[in-house]
Amino acid sequence: MIKVFSAQDFIEVAFWRNYLEQQDISCQIRNEFLGSAVGEVPAIECWPELWIINDNDEAEAYKYLASEPLAEQSLPAWQCVCCGEQSEGQFTDCWNCGESKNEQD
Ligand SMILES: [Zn+2]
The missing domain is CATH 3.30.70 (Alpha-Beta Plaits)
Structure with missing residues (x-):
């Protein structure tokens, strides 16, 4: 480690x-x-x-x-519809719950 x-x-x-x-x-x-x-x-x-x-x-x-x-990368931050946490734009999945950004709308 x-x-x-x-x-x-x-x-x-x-x-x-x-x-x-x-x-x-x-x-x-x-x-x-x-x-x-x-x-x-x-x-x-x-x-x-x-x-x-x-x-x-x-x-x-x-x-x-x-x-x-x-x-x-300078993608805009986005909010997870699943848990409501904000993720930075470079994340493709929610850092907190793993929900995919692409599935959000
Ligand atoms: Zn989430």
Whole structure:
């Protein structure tokens, strides 16, 4: 288990989790539920963290993280009709419940 990424914005961490898993890199998010209390600014050690399961994936994970697909896309955010959560435009599925963006209308 190696921590490869951390950000204050959970959506950003969730994006990378989905992205790396699409590349067959197993990973998981830690601190998912910390620092989420309304009105609190979480300390950096409470930020959501992305960890890869297999240490051998480290180099590849960093390669993808360095590619910054977030910056290449500027799709509008959208709201999930299933659970009501907002997802960034680059998500094809709801980060929260997995509902597909394409099925929304
Ligand atoms: Zn949803």
